[in-house]
Amino acid sequence: xxxxxxxxGITLEVKAGELxxxxxxxxxxxSVLLKHIIGFLRPDSGDVLVxxxxxxxxxxxELYEIRKGYGVVFQSPALLQSLTIEDNVALPLQEHSGxxxxxxxxxxxxxxxWVKLRGVERKLPSELSGGMQKRVSLARALVMDPRLMLxxxxxxxxxPILTAAIGQLIVDLxxxxxxxxxxxxxxxNLAYLIGDRIAMLYNGRIIEVGTPEExxxxxxxxxxxxxxxxxxxxx
Amino acid sequence: MNLIEKTGGxxxxxxxxxxxxxxxxxRGLYWFKTAVxxxxxxxxxxLLCGVExxxxxxxxxxxxxxxxxxxTGHELARFQLEGTIGNIVAASICREMGxxxxxxxxxxxxxxxxxxxxxxxKVSEEIDALEAMAINPVRYLVMPRVxxxxxxxxxxxxxxxxxxxLGGGMVSRxxxxxxxxxxxxxxxNNLEIKDIYVGMVKAVVFGLTxxxxxxxxxxxxxxxxxxxxxxxxxxxVFSFLSxxxxxxxITAIFY
Numbered sequence: 001x002x003x004x005x006x007x008x009g010i011t012l013e014v015k016a017g018e019l020x021x022x023x024x025x026x027x028x029x030x031s032v033l034l035k036h037i038i039g040f041l042r043p044d045s046g047d048v049l050v051x052x053x054x055x056x057x058x059x060x061x062e063l064y065e066i067r068k069g070y071g072v073v074f075q076s077p078a079l080l081q082s083l084t085i086e087d088n089v090a091l092p093l094q095e096h097s098g099x100x101x102x103x104x105x106x107x108x109x110x111x112x113x114w115v116k117l118r119g120v121e122r123k124l125p126s127e128l129s130g131g132m133q134k135r136v137s138l139a140r141a142l143v144m145d146p147r148l149m150l151x152x153x154x155x156x157x158x159x160p161i162l163t164a165a166i167g168q169l170i171v172d173l174x175x176x177x178x179x180x181x182x183x184x185x186x187x188x189n190l191a192y193l194i195g196d197r198i199a200m201l202y203n204g205r206i207i208e209v210g211t212p213e214e215x216x217x218x219x220x221x222x223x224x225x226x227x228x229x230x231x232x233x234x235x
Numbered sequence: 236m237n238l239i240e241k242t243g244g245x246x247x248x249x250x251x252x253x254x255x256x257x258x259x260x261x262r263g264l265y266w267f268k269t270a271v272x273x274x275x276x277x278x279x280x281x282l283l284c285g286v287e288x289x290x291x292x293x294x295x296x297x298x299x300x301x302x303x304x305x306x307t308g309h310e311l312a313r314f315q316l317e318g319t320i321g322n323i324v325a326a327s328i329c330r331e332m333g334x335x336x337x338x339x340x341x342x343x344x345x346x347x348x349x350x351x352x353x354x355x356x357k358v359s360e361e362i363d364a365l366e367a368m369a370i371n372p373v374r375y376l377v378m379p380r381v382x383x384x385x386x387x388x389x390x391x392x393x394x395x396x397x398x399x400x401l402g403g404g405m406v407s408r409x410x411x412x413x414x415x416x417x418x419x420x421x422x423x424n425n426l427e428i429k430d431i432y433v434g435m436v437k438a439v440v441f442g443l444t445x446x447x448x449x450x451x452x453x454x455x456x457x458x459x460x461x462x463x464x465x466x467x468x469x470x471x472v473f474s475f476l477s478x479x480x481x482x483x484x485i486t487a488i489f490y
Binding site for chain 1: 355356359360361363364365366367368369370371375
């Protein structure tokens with residue numbers, strides 16, 4: 001990244017149907033990790049395998065095919081501001097499904113209900129609150145029935161109550177659909193709520209992986225410092 | 236870093252920008268094969284680029300024609316040549332002023348808006364979101380803009396030519412004192428087909444240039460409001476420069 005080494009020999013395996021949460025302080029490379037999985041960035045060495053397919057070695061066309069099976073929720077809602085909520089959620093279907101408009105509208109309404117939004121179809125993103133935009137972004141990510149969901153700081157800009165609501169929504173949707181998921185966050189409440197396993201990223205490496213309970217009881221001082229918000233010398 | 240390294244770096248950056256803009260233009264043209272699917276987007280862009288730019292282009296065109304008639308009319312009258320104002324107005328408007336002024340207005344009004352819009356989408360992760368949804372941003376965003384300007388700038392130029400000549404005719408009649416018949420007789424007898432089609436060639440080239448430069452600058456905006464502002468300014472400056480450079484070379488090729 002501009003001559004700077006962000007991730008150093010990172011190894012992380014996510015099992016099918018697992019909700020993996022990657023925690024770590026700001027600037028440790030959590031988003032960079034997601035960008036490698038999406039294929040926005042290529043590693044200098046090593047590999048990123050999704051269902052056995054090497055992402056860095058894919059052509060642009062192959063990457064697009066693989067991404068059709070992804071659902072990505074960005075740190076900002078990243079909704080297209082010129083489109084209505086309905087058109088935003090419908091966009092992946094309009095581009096890839098070949099479904100008639102009525103079917104697409106039906107699916108869009110359905111996904112908006114999943115994220116507990118009603119009557120917002122005709123509104124523009126700017127007319128919704130941050131929390132609602134986040135849920136629209138989640139509905140858009142779910143519209144293609146993804147096998148892999150990627151969440152980049154899903155709690156950014158949300159108050160603790162909305163964070164818990166989004167977290168519970170992710171857990172409920174995961175139980176309903178059974179997607180595999182990687183969420184990166186520095187919000188420990190969210191990590192404990194949604195994570196089947198939690199991995200701690202520090203200094204470009206995964207220093208600990210375990211269930212939320214194992215992470216709570218970790219003997220690794222850096223993990224304890226992070227989850228209890230104690231500044232260390234490297235902060 | 237010494238001066239040579241700095242200069243070399245700037246030159247390489249500039250070449251990369253020119254190369255990137257050309258590649259983006261051809262990719263935008265290539266995706267026209269999906270035009271039926273994106274017809275609404277293309278139509279929207281045509282409205283934005285063409286129809287909404289029409290009033291400003293008309294005002295600039297009519298005053299350009301009036302100024303040309305006024306400036307040349309008095310001089311020609313000194314040599315009893317005022318009957319040739321029509322020839323001069325028509326040739327200057329159709330060859331140069333119509334396409335160049337229409338392009339400059341569109342670059343200022345539409346090109347900068349394109350760069351700002353795409354730049355904002357870039358810094359707010361909307362472009363990344365499109366990529367993550369397996370939607371090619373060039374096909375979805377650039378193609379409609381390239382083709383809209385390709386279609387609309389020649390149309391704007393035709394209207395600018397007509398209104399400019401009309402403005403010249405009005406001034407010739409009211410201030411120079413020659414009849415409409417004499418003016419338009421001069422226009423019709425001396426305006427060549429070549430004057431019209433070279434103007435159209437210029438309009439097509441300018442349209443493609445504005446679209447490619449503006450989209451490239453927008454899609455390559457760096458983070459933050461400052462990055463978007465910089466992309467907008469660069470799109471405007473590079474579009475203006477490109478218009479003037481291409482104008483010279485097209486004129487040199489055809490005349």
